[in-house]
Amino acid sequence: VIDIRKLYGQTGMFTYDPGFLATASCESAITYIDGDKGQLLYRGYPIEQLAENCDFMDVSYLILNGELPDDKQKQDFDSLVTHHTMVHEQLQLFMRGFRRDAHPMAVLTGLVGALSAFYHDSTDITNPRHREISAIRLIAKMPTLVAMAYKYNQGQPYIYPRNDLSYTGNFLRMMFATPCEDYQVNEVVERALDRIFILHADHEQNASTSTVRLCGSSGTNPFAAIAAGVACLWGPAHGGANEACLQMLEQLQAEGGVAKVGEFMEKVKDKSSGVRLMGFGHRVYKNYDPRAKLMQATCKEVLTALGLENDPLFKLAMELERIALEDPYFVDRKLYPNVDFYSGIVQRAIGIPTPLFTAIFALARTVGWIAQWDEMLSDPEYKIGRPRQLYTGSAVRDIKR
Numbered sequence: 001v002i003d004i005r006k007l008y009g010q011t012g013m014f015t016y017d018p019g020f021l022a023t024a025s026c027e028s029a030i031t032y033i034d035g036d037k038g039q040l041l042y043r044g045y046p047i048e049q050l051a052e053n054c055d056f057m058d059v060s061y062l063i064l065n066g067e068l069p070d071d072k073q074k075q076d077f078d079s080l081v082t083h084h085t086m087v088h089e090q091l092q093l094f095m096r097g098f099r100r101d102a103h104p105m106a107v108l109t110g111l112v113g114a115l116s117a118f119y120h121d122s123t124d125i126t127n128p129r130h131r132e133i134s135a136i137r138l139i140a141k142m143p144t145l146v147a148m149a150y151k152y153n154q155g156q157p158y159i160y161p162r163n164d165l166s167y168t169g170n171f172l173r174m175m176f177a178t179p180c181e182d183y184q185v186n187e188v189v190e191r192a193l194d195r196i197f198i199l200h201a202d203h204e205q206n207a208s209t210s211t212v213r214l215c216g217s218s219g220t221n222p223f224a225a226i227a228a229g230v231a232c233l234w235g236p237a238h239g240g241a242n243e244a245c246l247q248m249l250e251q252l253q254a255e256g257g258v259a260k261v262g263e264f265m266e267k268v269k270d271k272s273s274g275v276r277l278m279g280f281g282h283r284v285y286k287n288y289d290p291r292a293k294l295m296q297a298t299c300k301e302v303l304t305a306l307g308l309e310n311d312p313l314f315k316l317a318m319e320l321e322r323i324a325l326e327d328p329y330f331v332d333r334k335l336y337p338n339v340d341f342y343s344g345i346v347q348r349a350i351g352i353p354t355p356l357f358t359a360i361f362a363l364a365r366t367v368g369w370i371a372q373w374d375e376m377l378s379d380p381e382y383k384i385g386r387p388r389q390l391y392t393g394s395a396v397r398d399i400k401r
């Protein structure tokens with residue numbers, strides 16, 4: 001706590017807390033994390049129960065509305081979302097401006113921001129109906145945009161949404177079908193990807209969610225606020241960790257795999273190397289990330305279903321985890337696998353290319369972002385976010401020429 005009178009001759013105090021280690025930025029009733037217990041709740045429900053008993057549409061409804069849907073509510077929500085899965089045809093022209101080898105997160109940041117130019121009939125943020133329609137549009141269109149980014153990169157024609165499929169089944173088809181050959185959705189794969197969406201749907205005030213809230217607090221439109229969240233998520237310390245983790249595993253595998261784990265871990269522990277064990281550690285979890293446990297189980301299921309039980313990267317990841325959990329460096333710092341440690345292996349087995357991993361994370365997190373944005377705007381007391389600073393520059397001085 002800083003006495004600002006000493007600094008500026010003003011009255012009052014403020015906290016100096018870079019990285020927000022001990023500062024709550026808002027009240028929220030959506031997600032609860034107990035980092036010491038390794039517990040994650042959406043609206044009070046444990047993530048394990050949601051992953052076991054619900055699909056991503058149930059969880060999206062829950063996060064947005066506070067309760068799980070009954071059958072009628074679920075049916076209505078599903079048909080509302082499917083009604084909005086198409087994107088404006090003109091977006092294809094917008095897409096053409098990108099290089100084909102652009103990173104999907106660069107493309108997605110642009111596409112989501114551009115939605116405000118195509119759907120400006122739902123951008124009055126003071127109108128709850130506009131906020132609701134924008135939320136549905138974002139949730140519905142995200143899979144279409146991610147699949148378009150992939151198809152564009154591959155030089156293949158876009159595959160239009162098919163509304164008789166599930167949210168996740170439709171996404172898989174838009175990714176992998178071609179005009180010459182339809183894609184048969186494998187149930188285990190569909191369930192695994194749906195679970196990835198559930199596990200990534202919200203995570204209280206992480207960097208990208210805080211970015212969405214801060215951006216949205218200025219009164220900007222929802223598409224602009226979510227585009228800011230996409231940009232923040234891209235970083236390797238946040239959502240970009242799943243891509244970075246898989247690259248790390250692939251490189252280690254190419255350099256000798258399990259036999260080289262000991263040597264690699266020495267590098268990780270040597271701070272001067274700048275190497276971190278990607279997919280490990282978390283600001284809030286000081287115990288096992290419950291999502292990582294579910295992801296590890298999902299990984300086993302998918303690899304078995306696809307006949308990839310001996311996947312060398314999975315074996316390598318298990319070995320890294322085994323060693324880390326016994327090593328005082330990780331134990332003393334309470335570093336455990338986070339959700340990204342195993343999610344890349346699942347996605348790779350499904351056929352999703354590595355650069356698309358973070359875009360898939362963004363697709364799922366859109367639900368949390370938009371619910372948190374709406375929660376902020378629904379509070380009549382909300383204020384524009386405006387952090388203070390500790391000024392360390394020059395005292396007042398005169399130009400002398």
Ligand code: ACO
Pocket residue numbers: 236237238239241268275276277278279280281282283284333335338339340
């Ligand atoms: N590998 C090696 N050492 C680590 C790691 C890691 N993955 N993570 C933290 N440490 C060490 C730090 O060097 C530091 O050591 P010190 O106390 O000797 O200085 C200590 O553990 C604390 O680390 P901080 O960076 O201060 O912790 P912070 O809470 O700021 O960072 C973060 C959390 C960014 C997740 C960090 O653990 C990290 O970089 N992990 C790897 C990237 C990653 O997996 N990110 C995904 C996060 S989950 C998500 O966004 C979905």
